[in-house]
Amino acid sequence: MFLKVILGFHLENSDIKQWFILIGLLLGVTITNGFARFAYGLLLPAMQVEMAWNYSQAGWLSTINAFGYILGAILTMIMVRKISSQKLFAFGLTTTSVVLTLTGLFTTIEMQYLLRFLAGLFGAISFSTAGALASGLFKQNAKRNALSIGILFGTGGGLAIVLAASFIPLMIDFRGNAAWPLCWLVIGLASILFCPFGLWAANNLHVSTTVVSGKQSLPVFKMLPEFIGYACFGLGYIVYLTFLSAWMVSQALSALSMTIIWVILGGCICVSPFIWKPIFARFDNGVPLALILTSIAIGSTIPMLSSAYWGLIISATIFGIAVFMAPGAITNFTRKNLPEHMWAYSISLFTVIFAIAQTVGPYLAGIIGDLFGNIGVGLLMASLVLLCGALVSLRQKRLIG
Numbered sequence: 215m216f217l218k219v220i221l222g223f224h225l226e227n228s229d230i231k232q233w234f235i236l237i238g239l240l241l242g243v244t245i246t247n248g249f250a251r252f253a254y255g256l257l258l259p260a261m262q263v264e265m266a267w268n269y270s271q272a273g274w275l276s277t278i279n280a281f282g283y284i285l286g287a288i289l290t291m292i293m294v295r296k297i298s299s300q301k302l303f304a305f306g307l308t309t310t311s312v313v314l315t316l317t318g319l320f321t322t323i324e325m326q327y328l329l330r331f332l333a334g335l336f337g338a339i340s341f342s343t344a345g346a347l348a349s350g351l352f353k354q355n356a357k358r359n360a361l362s363i364g365i366l367f368g369t370g371g372g373l374a375i376v377l378a379a380s381f382i383p384l385m386i387d388f389r390g391n392a393a394w395p396l397c398w399l400v401i402g403l404a405s406i407l408f409c410p411f412g413l414w415a416a417n418n419l420h421v422s423t424t425v426v427s428g429k430q431s432l433p434v435f436k437m438l439p440e441f442i443g444y445a446c447f448g449l450g451y452i453v454y455l456t457f458l459s460a461w462m463v464s465q466a467l468s469a470l471s472m473t474i475i476w477v478i479l480g481g482c483i484c485v486s487p488f489i490w491k492p493i494f495a496r497f498d499n500g501v502p503l504a505l506i507l508t509s510i511a512i513g514s515t516i517p518m519l520s521s522a523y524w525g526l527i528i529s530a531t532i533f534g535i536a537v538f539m540a541p542g543a544i545t546n547f548t549r550k551n552l553p554e555h556m557w558a559y560s561i562s563l564f565t566v567i568f569a570i571a572q573t574v575g576p577y578l579a580g581i582i583g584d585l586f587g588n589i590g591v592g593l594l595m596a597s598l599v600l601l602c603g604a605l606v607s608l609r610q611k612r613l614i615g
Contacts, residue, residue, distance in 0.1 A: 231418070232351045236362050238415025240370035241408040242307045243344055246337040247367070247538075248374020249401050250310050251279065254330075255455045256382045256476060257398070259463045260391040265323060268584055276452065278327050280573035282334025287565040289335075290342040294558045299343040300416040306340025307416075311409045315402025318395045334569075342565045345545040346558035347419055359549070360494035364487025364542045371538040372483025377404065379476030387469030432552070432560060439610035440547055441567050443503045446603025447510070447540045448571030453579040453596035454514045454533060461593070465521060475530050482534025490539045498550035500610025503543040507607060509536035511600035518594050551613035 254276065261267070267275075286306070293302060310333060317329045348366040352358035382397050389396070434441070458479075462472050493502050513533030516525050548560045579592030 229352070232362075235415045235418055236348065236351060236365060238411040238413075238418075239303075239344055239348055240366050240373070242303065242340060242412030242415070243366055243370030244374045244377075245307060245314070245405045245408055245412070246310050246340040246344075248371045249314055249378065249405055250333045250337040252371070252375060252455050253378045253382070253397075253401055254279070255458060256378050257386075257394050260386045260394040260397075263391045264394065268580075274577055274580070275326065275330055277573050277577045279330040279334040280569055282331035282336075283338045284334075284566060284569040284573065286335040286338025287342055287562055287569050290339050291559060291562040291566065293339075294343070294562060299346050299558045300419055303340050303343040303347060304413050304416045306336045306338070306343070307409055307412045309336040310340060311402065311405035314398065314405050318398030318400075318402055321395050338565060338569065341541075342562045343558055345541060345548075345561045347416070349545060349549040349557050350419065350554075357491065357495045360546060361487055361491045363545050363549070364490050364494060364539060367542045367545070368487040368490075368538045369484045372480045372486070372534070375480030375483060376477055377480075379473055379480055383469040383473045383476070432556065432563065433613060436613055437610070439500055439606050439608075440503060440544060441564070443500060443507060443603040443607030443610070444540065444544055444564055445567050445571040446599050446606070447503075447507055448568040449575045450507075450514070450596040450600035450603070451510055451537055451540070452572050452575045453592055454510075455537075461517065462526070467523070471523065475526050478527060479530040479534040482531050483538050486535045486539050487542070489535055490542065494542065494546045498547065498612045500547070500607040502546065503540060503610070504604040504607040506536045506539050506543055507600045507604035509533075510540075511597040511604070513537075514593050514597045514600065518591075547610075 290302060313329055313332045313336060317326070317333070320326075320329065344366060345363065348363050349359070351362045378401065381400065385393050385397055458475075462475065467475075490502070490506075493505065509532055513529050513531075513536065516529035516532070519525065544564045545561060548557055548564070552560050575596065579596060582592040582595060585591075
């Protein structure tokens with residue numbers, strides 16, 4: 215009854231189970247795509263002060279995480295031919311939860327490099343397969359399928375930001391910068407608590423797409439605009455999330471003010487699937503990705519146009535409504551344009567391209583920030599990259615028909 219009221223659907227028993235499976239999957243994404251990748255942005259200022267990093271060094275730690283993400287995505291492309299997506303999702307989810315806990319226990323710079331690398335590696339394995347698994351839900355209902363894909367990435371990632379933002383800035387403010395390992399331990403504990411729900415969801419999925427044999431044959435050339443657009447997303451979006459806290463610290467905002475911005479950002483990410491659902495359901499070309507990239511670019515530019523607090527609120531709102539829908543856009547494109555047995559492989563390839571692009575984004579933005587003494591210039595450059603990606607994505611045509 216609760217799901218019927220919230221989602222506005224007439225749900226049969228089998229549908230109710232699919233929604234609960236989706237909840238399990240999104241809690242997995244909360245761990246692998248939220249806690250593992252973006253909590254770092256919240257903890258960056260404290261870690262920077264404690265370890266005396268400049269912007270370039272801080273960006274390099276994100277780059278190391280991205281190297282792990284690249285390797286994880288490549289391994290997923292290989293392993294998905296022989297191993298089911300359910301098993302890969304479960305493996306990546308479990309190992310990522312362990313790594314996040316260890317991040318708070320081993321604080322030397324060498325161990326942080328290693329653990330950030332492993333978080334990217336294991337997180338990519340789980341994240342790459344989550345989209346393919348969610349694409350198998352509600353196959354006969356395009357609107358529900360589009361919404362489920364959006365909820366997976368949007369609500370899953372947004373929930374992590376809301377939870378992390380609700381305590382990290384305040385804990386750092388109360389206990390000082392040295393509290394950053396404790397914050398990672400809290401994140402690790404939350405991951406361990408969420409993990410069984412994701413494992414249950416994977417165990418209760420029965421789809422025929424998870425074991426793929428034989429040679430994959432993607433129409434790569436025909437998908438080129440979508441690939442390029444997603445690469446631009448990887449280059450541009452991570453700059454905002456990585457350096458937002460550092461930029462707010464440079465503006466001398468209080469811990470409470472920063473918490474409010476992050477909670478707004480995470481909350482907008484959580485509700486974004488309901489905003490983009492009709493667009494995902496309607497289009498099977500590059501339009502959704504182009505609109506998303508344009509929105510992210512606008513949100514990233516606003517802090518450069520106004521340093522007022524209201525400007526940050528507007529920026530976080532626009533950025534949040536769009537940012538986690540980019541993976542949903544390429545998953546939606548894959549589902550509508552490729553045969554079912556190629557979904558996991560296609561999403562893995564998108565993830566590899568995205569991860570490679572994401573590797574250099576924070577580092578280049580850090581160099582620009584150090585050069586100009588203002589990380590806001592890096593945000594502006596990232597916005598231009600995102601707009602270029604939007605223009606290219608508009609050229610993507612549907613592949614079927």
